[in-house]
Amino acid sequence: MDQIYLEYTFSVNPAEPGNEILIAELGYAGFESFVENEEGVVAYIQKNEWTPDVLETVEIIKNESFKVNFTYKEIAQQNWNAEWEKNFHPIEVDGLCTVRAPFHEKPSTKYDIIIEPKMSFGTGHHETTHMMIQFLLKNNLQGKKVLDMGCGTGVLAILAEKEGATNIDAIDIDRWCFENAVENITRNNCEHIKVYEGDASLLNNKNYDVIIANINRNILLEDIPIYISCLNNDGILLLSGFYKDDIPKIKDRCEQFSLKFVENLEKNHWVAVKFIN
Numbered sequence: 001m002d003q004i005y006l007e008y009t010f011s012v013n014p015a016e017p018g019n020e021i022l023i024a025e026l027g028y029a030g031f032e033s034f035v036e037n038e039e040g041v042v043a044y045i046q047k048n049e050w051t052p053d054v055l056e057t058v059e060i061i062k063n064e065s066f067k068v069n070f071t072y073k074e075i076a077q078q079n080w081n082a083e084w085e086k087n088f089h090p091i092e093v094d095g096l097c098t099v100r101a102p103f104h105e106k107p108s109t110k111y112d113i114i115i116e117p118k119m120s121f122g123t124g125h126h127e128t129t130h131m132m133i134q135f136l137l138k139n140n141l142q143g144k145k146v147l148d149m150g151c152g153t154g155v156l157a158i159l160a161e162k163e164g165a166t167n168i169d170a171i172d173i174d175r176w177c178f179e180n181a182v183e184n185i186t187r188n189n190c191e192h193i194k195v196y197e198g199d200a201s202l203l204n205n206k207n208y209d210v211i212i213a214n215i216n217r218n219i220l221l222e223d224i225p226i227y228i229s230c231l232n233n234d235g236i237l238l239l240s241g242f243y244k245d246d247i248p249k250i251k252d253r254c255e256q257f258s259l260k261f262v263e264n265l266e267k268n269h270w271v272a273v274k275f276i277n
């Protein structure tokens with residue numbers, strides 16, 4: 001039987017970068033699918049997942065730099081894929097990597113990643129994914145052991161394999177992302193990626209040359225010590241999912257465990273940061 005969903009329509013002023021921030025925060029709050037149109041952002045949540053405090057966790061609604069209005073109505077389940085297909089355009093990063101859907105033309109870039117995200121995060125359109133792709137393109141992953149923590153669609157793990165990593169673990173706490181990553185990994189003929197549903201508690205006795213984690217500030221601050229305990233000497237830690245203002249906190253946390261800051265990338269207030277062990 002079809003599920004009942006709540007369809008929220010948000011208008012954010014200013015829309016740039018407000019819509020992107022809103023979509024990221026709604027994703028963390030449990031919303032499942034997003035469509036941007038001329039009215040703003042339309043977001044869907046299952047009625048039985050909704051609780052009165054669900055919007056309390058969406059910081060942008062309380063942030064005085066933005067004006068956020070919304071309305072909502074109940075609807076029956078939709079064909080999310082059809083909505084998504086209308087809105088998903090291929091994205092090219094640094095002339096080297098294209099992230100696209102199966103129905104887009106094959107690109108001429110060195111790396112071609114085919115993603116059907118459905119309701120998972122990680123199409124390359126978000127600033128944080130884009131910058132993590134840039135970092136992966138700049139680092140030599142040949143023969144490396146890689147962890148993609150918070151893998152979403154699996155886009156970063158897939159790129160890591162295409163760049164020559166030979167042993168990749170991809171972990172996501174969300175059941176839907178786990179299933180979607182497995183599908184996308186098969187779709188891209190990857191053979192060296194293992195996907196797990198879970199969190200940093202799965203990392204006992206593991207070791208990696210490169211750890212990628214695009215999650216959010218609070219989870220990173222909590223889990224950074226666990227990631228570092230799995231990082232080989234000279235290993236690289238690439239983090240994103242937070243704003244420029246959060247860099248000092250993230251840097252302090254990593255430096256407490258003797259990691260060295262190398263550089264950060266920045267796009268529309270979002271950042272990605274590289275550390276070395």
Ligand SMILES: C[S@@+](CC[C@H](N)C(=O)[O-])C[C@H]1O[C@@H](n2cnc3c(N)ncnc32)[C@H](O)[C@@H]1O
Nearest residue numbers: 121122129150151152172173174177199214215
């Ligand atoms: C911002 S998305 C990143 C997706 C993809 N890696 C990318 O770069 O586009 C963050 C992902 O982390 C997952 N996540 C959230 N908390 C987590 C945790 N504690 N451990 C593992 N994954 C987590 C979410 O389900 C979500 O798929």
